[in-house]
Amino acid sequence: MTYEEILTRYEPVIGLETHVELGTRTKMFCGCKTDFGAEPNTQVCPVCLALPGALPVANRAGIEATIRIGLALNCDIAEWCRMARKNYFYPDMPKNFQTSQYDEPLCTDGYVDVTVDGKEYRIGIERVHLEEDTGKTLHVGGATGRIHGATESLVDYNRAGIPLVEIVTKPVPGLGALAPEIAKAYVAELRDIIRSLDVSDVRMEQGSMRCDVNTSLNRPGEEWGTRTETKNVNSLRSVERAVRSEIIRQSGILDEGGKIFQETRHFQETTGDTRPGRSKETATDYRYFPEPDLVPIAPDPAWVAELKAALPEKPSAKRARLREEWGMSELDMQSATNAGAVELIEETIAAGASPAGARKWWLGELARRANEQGIELAEVGATPAQVAALQKLVDDGKLNDKLARQVLEGVVAGEGEPAAVMTARGLEVVNDTGALTAAVDEAIAANPDIAAKIRDGKVAAAGALVGAVMKTTRGQADAKTVRELILERLGV
């Protein structure tokens, strides 16, 4: 049974719940720092450890970021709402309740438009609400780092209390076979929007953005099926695979007349399958109630209007505009977006480079380096201004492509600005005809056969002599000048 055949008999309904860790300087309900990777339990205080008597106070920056996300997703912003307590037990959750939002979310009823295969799809947003993260449990003494076989469990509360925003879509029916691709495109679009707001680094691999994927299947014309929830999917590709594998798995059960149980499932990165987790048959009663330790949130409508007016250009609109301005193909633009290069290219052009020049360095040499080192393009070690300066040296004929790559290497290694690196490494193109004539004559003398061919009119053979001259001048000669000299010396 192929995937396409399955989709002729079943209609998928998907829904996504995305958690985004906000990049606020301090935690949501206390003044502790939020630096990633700090020593365990060094960013904690009585409040985030839930010591007896400690009380939360809401971080305005967290509320502001949530409202901006809501506005960017076309949501209505509540004029008055409250935080709620979600009561459940977990060893790394200090209060044994999570301060979250329940029936009074800060943002409701928005949408995100995504384009797949040239067609636009609208994904409805049910709600955007604010909550706090938990700590992390580490199991030590065992071979695997898992709880089985561990001799001790240690808890790191540094992450406890970091603001999280949860973005919940409405159930999305009618996507057919494209459901997995559209789910992926939605998460990508969401990531770009949030990145453009500068409220989170939205790194799925570091867990600052995590996705739960809900999938159900129904036969055409029938009611929606029972959904499963695949937890903590942590890459765009996995979002797509998780939806697809759930569609295949559920159709297999339904084909045999079986029933889908509402349950939590876990995505297996290695196999692309989902495995069962906690059954929802014994659903937890979270005993939600309004958080009495926090005053209600009542954002001033004037402030919300101000935030709305100051929203950055939508990434999709910006991409379309820039693609036009830069004369790039859809595919090039896509890879620039995926590499996080759009802003860098933009700044490089602003610093004086041509769009083609800027694109060449960021999507070529620098993207390759970032990839090799597993880092973000922005961290690769060159600034847009440096890239623009480099390209100008090429445009001015002071560097050729090969030499420019060597200069860039020096820039990335921290040897200084492009012009300085060029001088220090002695990489400038040699245009001095006198010095080149000797090298050309030498090449002609060493390759009499080729010289004869050229004299006979086979001008294309000159390339071989150019190569030989480049070799003796270690690439520093200007190829165009060399070629002209060769033809001149051979009297062609």
Added chain:
Amino acid sequence: MTDLTRMSAADLSKLITAKEVSAVEVATAHLDRISAVDDRVHAFLHVDREGALEAAARVDRGEVTGPLAGVPIAVKDVVTTKGIPTTAASKILEGWKPPYDATIVERLKKAGMPILGKTNMDEFAMGSSTEYSAYGPTNNPWDLGRIPGGSGGGSAAALAAYEAPLAIGTDTGGSIRQPGAVTGTVGAKPTYGGTSRYGLIAFSSSLDTPGPCARTVEDAALLHAVIAGHDPRDSTSIPQPVPDVVAAARLGKQGDLSGVKLGVVKEFTGDGSEPGVSAAFKDSLEALVKLGAEIVEVSCPNFQYALPAYYLIAPSECSSNLARFDGVRYGLREGDDGNRSLEEVMSLTREAGFGAEVKRRIIIGTYALSSGYYDAYYGQAQKVRTLITRDFQSAFEKVDVLVSPTTPFVAFPFGSRTSDPYQMYLADLFTIPTNLYGGPAISVPCGLSEGLPVGFQIMAPTMADDRMYRVAAALESAVGTLTPPAL
């Protein structure tokens, strides 16, 4: 020289400021008194002799000054004190030393008030008799066979036994006022949000209010002024100036209440109170009329639902607030022998760590908040709370303050109500409406019934704490203070 332990805080302060006595002498006198009588009263769970004397010495060296500098104080054990054990009278926190001070404790220290120690209470402030302390009850200095009220029985008894001139209490449903009433002392619940809850081990967050316990109204006002005021660490703390309660108390002391309208709550004057309590209350009203006050009967029809609403809201919040006591980070941990699951360790810890009343309320609250019952119980109770607030608001359109007895009965003998929780809950019948509303209220001694103190309650609109102090001081000037029998 007169006995320093018998003096009011205001008088002690005068002597210390005039350098007629040293703060160390004052602290020593109280510490010695504690040593002499506390084995019979058991007002204290922990005495910090060293810390108190050190703080007193700083005052004597002139390092700290202020209206109450050098006046010692006892602090209810539900308020965190850095480095001093804080247990909320529960086994689950036995020996826990907080790494930080509650905001009100910071303010006491800044004011130069030596902290004598931590006072006994009902476990996690749940109770009306201090019989639910995990460390044994406190005895009422008026009759050692009777309860000192609850949950702040330790703080009230410490005052009545002259072990401390001032104490800190917390009031969730009457835990400052009811012990004040049954020990013949003054207890004030400030406006909710007027005093910071930061560092107060939470029982019911939307109700808990720390406040002053004293032997005179002026002393209570002086302490109120030290601890009240906005605290950015408590989101529910009110960012407004504190009313001048000290001036109001001094004004009231002059005994003139002309033009002041006192509302008598009709629903509180019917049955329910002991005859002696009703009589003392009536006599006090007459005394207040003589000072020029006008008595107006007002109806607050929803007050009759306050008790059931409270006994849904408070346990609901407590079931969530006490969830943090799980044996993971601090306090007791039972059964962690390497062979038991997390759930088993948590369960054994709570089984051993929480007393019966605490468990009862956690179970009630868990039930009331559960999804199938939320609307019927918690939701309904919140609606009642709104109605009670409206009762107060409409009453305060007609009168300046509301008055009632503080408790329907005087101190009862130990064990007489523990077998019937509902009988115990009735002790807070008159005090609870104010907590649901959030306004301030005070209990002032107003006479005796069967040789035991009776309390008079004055309730005011939110942030009108000064108004209640004025009436309270006037009443005190008319009926005098009470002196317990010698221990």
